[in-house]
Amino acid sequence: MxxxxxxxxxxxxxxxxxxxxxxxxxxxxYFQNASNFETLVDKNSFTPKFKVDDLVSINVSTLDNEAxxxxxxxxxxxxxxxxxxxxxYLIDQEGNINFPVIGKLKIxxxxxxxxxxxxxxxxxxxxxxxxxNIRLVNFTVTILGEVQRPGTYPVSGERITILEALGxxxxxxxxxxxxxxxxxxxxDGTKVYTRLDLTQKEAMNSPxxxxxxxxxxxxxxxxSAVTASSLDNRATIAxxxxxxxxxxxxxFITRN
Numbered sequence: 580m581x582x583x584x585x586x587x588x589x590x591x592x593x594x595x596x597x598x599x600x601x602x603x604x605x606x607x608x609y610f611q612n613a614s615n616f617e618t619l620v621d622k623n624s625f626t627p628k629f630k631v632d633d634l635v636s637i638n639v640s641t642l643d644n645e646a647x648x649x650x651x652x653x654x655x656x657x658x659x660x661x662x663x664x665x666x667x668y669l670i671d672q673e674g675n676i677n678f679p680v681i682g683k684l685k686i687x688x689x690x691x692x693x694x695x696x697x698x699x700x701x702x703x704x705x706x707x708x709x710x711x712n713i714r715l716v717n718f719t720v721t722i723l724g725e726v727q728r729p730g731t732y733p734v735s736g737e738r739i740t741i742l743e744a745l746g747x748x749x750x751x752x753x754x755x756x757x758x759x760x761x762x763x764x765x766x767d768g769t770k771v772y773t774r775l776d777l778t779q780k781e782a783m784n785s786p787x788x789x790x791x792x793x794x795x796x797x798x799x800x801x802x803s804a805v806t807a808s809s810l811d812n813r814a815t816i817a818x819x820x821x822x823x824x825x826x827x828x829x830x831f832i833t834r835n
Contacts, residue, residue, distance in 0.1 A: 606756075606757065606758075606778075606801060607753060607757065608778060609757065609777050609778060610777070610778065610779065610780045610782070611778050611779065612779055612780055613780040617780075625738060625788075625789035626690045627690060627691065627715070627737050627738050627791060627792075628687075628688055628689060628690055628791070629670060629686050629687055629688065629689055629690075629691075629694070629715070630670065630687060630688075630765075630766055630767065630791070630792060630793070631670050631671070631672055631674055631687055631767050631768070632669070632670060632793075633669075633670045633687075633715060633717065633792060634667045634668070634669055634670075634715070634716040634717040635667060635668045635669075635670065635676065635686070635694075635713065635714070635715060635716065636665070636667045636668075636712075636713070636714045636715075636716050637651075637667075637668060637678075637694075637698070637711065637712070637713050638651060638665065638711070638712045639651055639698070639702065639706070639709050639710070639711055640709070640710045640712075641706050641707060641708065641709050641710065642707075642708075643707075646705075646706055647706060647709065649679055649680055650678075650679050650680060650681075650702065650705070650706070650709075651665060651679070652665065652666035652668070652679060653665055653666060654666050667716050670686060670687050673685070673687075674686065674687025674688065674767070675687070678698075680705065681701050681702070684697070684698075684701070687767065688767075691713045691714075691715070691737065694713055695711045695713055698711050699711060714737075715737065715792060717792065718733065718734040718735075718736075718737075718792045719731050719732060719733050719734065719792065719793060720732055720734060720739065720744050720790050720792075720793070720794050720795075720796065721793075721794070721795045721796070722744055722745065722747070722748035722795075722796045722798075723795065723796065723797045723798070724755065724796075724797045724798035724799060724800070725751055725752045725754050725755030725756070725798045725799070725800050725801075726745065726748040726749060726750065726751055726752065726755065726798055727748060727749025727750060727751075727752060728747075728748050728749040729748060730748065732744065732747045732748070734790075734792075738789050738790075738791075739789070739790050740788055740789055740790070741760070741762065741775070741777075741782075741787065741788055741789075741790055741796060742777075744790055744796060745796070745798075751798055754800050754801055755798040755799070755800070755801065756798065756799040756800065756801045757776070757777045757778050758776045758777070758778050759774050759776070759799055760774065760775055760776075760777055760796065760797070760798055760799075761773070761774050761796070761797045761798075761799070762774075762775070762787035762790070762794055762795070762796055762797075763794065763795040763796075763797065764787065764791060764794050764795075765793055773785070773786060773787045775787060775788070
């Protein structure tokens with residue numbers, strides 16, 4: 580009889596551990612409806628655009644270095660062979676930058692290629708075949724919520740996918756809700772909230788699959804995390820006491 584009670588007690592413990600540790604596959608697996616060797620054509624024609632408060636690096640050069648000097652901003656003078664530091668352009672609240680010689684230039688809402696073409700047109704009266712390099716300097720994204728390492732991360736390229744951004748943050752925790760990830764996007768003072776389901780392959784066609792500068796990604800906690808956080812200290816103590824009583828009762832029965 581004692582062995583039977585002891586075996587039952589072990590089964591109860593194993594069952595409790597399984598219940599506490601198991602998670603539904605539908606809650607944690609990405610792109611569940613993607614088939615093996617399936618080809619998905621990228622229909623997401625994302626093009627990065629400049630925004631207000633962006634810091635933009637613009638360098639103009641030609642075969643004649645002296646001719647291009649007036650069209651670049653530098654901090655300090657060249658002394659002792661030390662090259663002066665080039666100054667970046669901050670897009671103001673009207674979406675403009677103050678470009679040398681040309682003056683105000685509206686670039687907010689334009690892509691780097693569109694700005695390059697615009698500058699080429701405006702500089703054609705001053706320079707022959709100018710080479711224009713444009714780069715966004717302050718590209719960052721912020722990842723919050725149920726991820727391993729929440730924070731703000733710099734981006735070195737011109738674009739980044741939400742999967743790459745979540746990878747920078749160490750991926751979602753097991754308590755993160757993959758079906759309802761929210762992206763908060765700001766464009767000239769207007770905030771747009773968009774949600775996407777990372778358990779479905781169609782997430783790759785979402786307008787927020789490619790992130791833009793200063794986007795905020797928020798991963799909600801799933802129901803198990805919400806339920807766990809709602810338990811106060813009194814409930815935790817009550818559960819502990821109940822477990823102690825049950826364990827003591829089973830041990831008492833097995834000894835008799």
